[in-house]
Amino acid sequence: MSLEILTGLPGSGKSERLVGLVQSARDAGQEVQTIACSDSLILQGRRNITENRRMGSRSGLNTKLDRFEPLENAVQFLNAAESGWLLAFDEAQHFGPEIVNAWCAASDRGVRILIASPSHGQLELLLQRGHRPTALTLTCQKCGSKAASEFFCRMDENKTEAVCDGCYEKMKKVAEKQAARLLRKQAPHPGKKIIYQPVELPACRNWEVIREDSERRFEIVRQACAEVGLLGRESSYLDIGCNTGFFCHRMSQAGFRSTGVDVVKEDIELARLLGAYSRRDYAKYVASDAYIYLRHTQEVRFDVISAFSVFQWIMIQKTAQHGLHCMNWLFRKSKCLCVLEMGESTEDHYVKRIGMKYDSVWIRTFMETSGEFERVELYEGEKHGLKRDLFLGIKHGDEMAKPKAGR
């Protein structure tokens, strides 16, 4: 059978094995093509792939990446491949289950197919057709004695840690304890059991949450995402002023690739700690001032963007004009959906601090006249049990029509 499947935890050597097989086939003068999926936001974010066109393993072994292309092209190429060729798919999970038929058909014609890291969905289909994977194992990287069965992923360091069951439970507990300690220590009320956004740790169950409307706000965003067809595909989400990552986490659970930005370093530390060891949601966090981040990443766009009560702080700490720039950059940066909530200059604690006068009507008009949205929806705070009015700027670009590879 000319279809080889490599499974195993990160660090178990799947890519290494794949590169080794590719190299020896190349050395033997065979026709070899290496292929990775360009629909994947994760792979799009790897410079080694996009700029250097290399794919490789942690150990440093690497080989030329011949084709970085969307599912559709990969399927076409598979259908045209000739008997005796070797086609190697690294990080194969990103192609989704739609590619499995083409793998099997090519394999039946005598094409040698090498698949590293299939998704659960892909693996199930391959098993149904009688293909068995080679499961690579590794030893727990913590205790160094038992077999690893789980892994943690530090997105900020691009590092994974494969561990045994016992070490997994221990490390998770330690991290959660540390997170609860940090949460208690920091703003808005150091030393008290008060947090700004909800955190789902058991230790925080009875703590006071300042934004107790967080889940309601998430539900509004999730519903809007469903209406514009963003669920069930690998959509991207950016939260400006992410605090400890509540929205990034909930959006990750809804299938999004989340990125959070916040100027408060302690909040970013906490979000990273929770993301890696407790939530395990692959959300990425960036410590940056919203103005600087938006200004320097204008060409990077996201399907969904939110900024919850953050731009009034830019206006207070810098100038009103800085806040208006942020709003415009935010509007342009969203491909489909832009979620905005702002403290208004009419609120008692902001009067005289913001540097300009605006209210809800003004914000809506500002969004509408930006020309960036097909329509702007208002969720009135009072009606929906929210602390502040919530605005949704909705776009229907060509980008919406293009289906992406499922996961």
Ligand SMILES: [Zn+2]
């Ligand atoms: Zn262990």
